[in-house]
Amino acid sequence: MTELPDWMRPPRAEGWFAEDLDRLPEAPRHTELIDGALVFMMSPQRWWHGEIVTDLTLALRTQAPAGCRVGREMTIRLDARNRPEPDLVVTTAPYDPDCTWFAPEDVQLVVEVVSPESAHRDRTVKLRKYAEAGIRHYWCIEDEDTVPAVHVYELDEPTGVYAPAGIFRGTLQRPVPFEISLDLDKLTPPRSS
Template identity: 80%
Template sequence: MTALPDWMRPPRAEGWFAEDLDRLPEAPRHTELIDGALVFTMSPQRSWHGRLVTALTTALMAQAPAGVEIEREMTVRLDARNRPEPDLLATTAAYDKDRTWYALDVVPFVIEVVSPESAHRDRTVKLRKYAEAGIPHYWCVEEDEGEPVVHVYELDEPTRSYAPAGIFRGVLSRPVPFEIALDLGDLVPRQQG
């Protein structure tokens, strides 16, 4: 086995902290921090995932009210030892070309599009972490025979856990976090027969 490169060694015995991610230019592009450990997305991205994220970005940008921006693949600082990177997020923060992460108080909504490599994290770890951190809305988008299926969650403030708000196929219509109406079938190309 070859030795780890120096940049992969935690800077302290307690592991990594949120601010350390900005000091790792050698790290792969989609590096997240979960419980003080670096998590790398190393598997190739599937076309379905990339196209769905792009289509969702475009659709949500068109429906977002003034003062709400949609970003993709930006980390959110949940606490000192957690800085996950959702596929999409809504933010009320002003645009800053040098921004590398968002603070919790300006992120009311995150979306994860499940891939085989991220399935466990998206369905369990991130679902729990986003809720405990207080993000009001979470969507976990799954694939069913090439079609998107959106599992929608809303935060139950007293318990700091998510309550399921519906599973959407075909059409998604939601009044929160802002008025959203999506034809889910239009978000990805149909399979060629």
């Protein structure tokens, strides 16, 4: 067994903190911080995943009102020990070319496209953590035989947890966080025979 590189060793007994991610240039792309532990995307992403994220990003950008930005590959600093990187985020934060993370209060919608290696985190851990941080809308997109099924959640403010707002197949129409109308079948190319 080979020894761990120095950059993988936590700088303190408590583990990693959110600001530590900006000082780890050696870390692989898409490194997240969950409960003070670094989480790496180690398995290669499927083409399906990339197509969904890209096409959904483009579709939401055409519908987002002024003041909303749609982006990807950015972390959200939920607290001192949690900085997950969702697949897609809709934010009202002003554009800052040097920004490496968003604050939860600036995030309107978080989207996770479920992969086999991220399924538990996306369906349970992140569902809870995004709600606890006060992010009002969360979508979890599942692969149903290469067809996307979007599980939509809204924050129930009195309880601080997400309430299911529907499972969408074929089309998705939502009035929040802004008027959204999507043809989900167009998010992925048809499977070749």
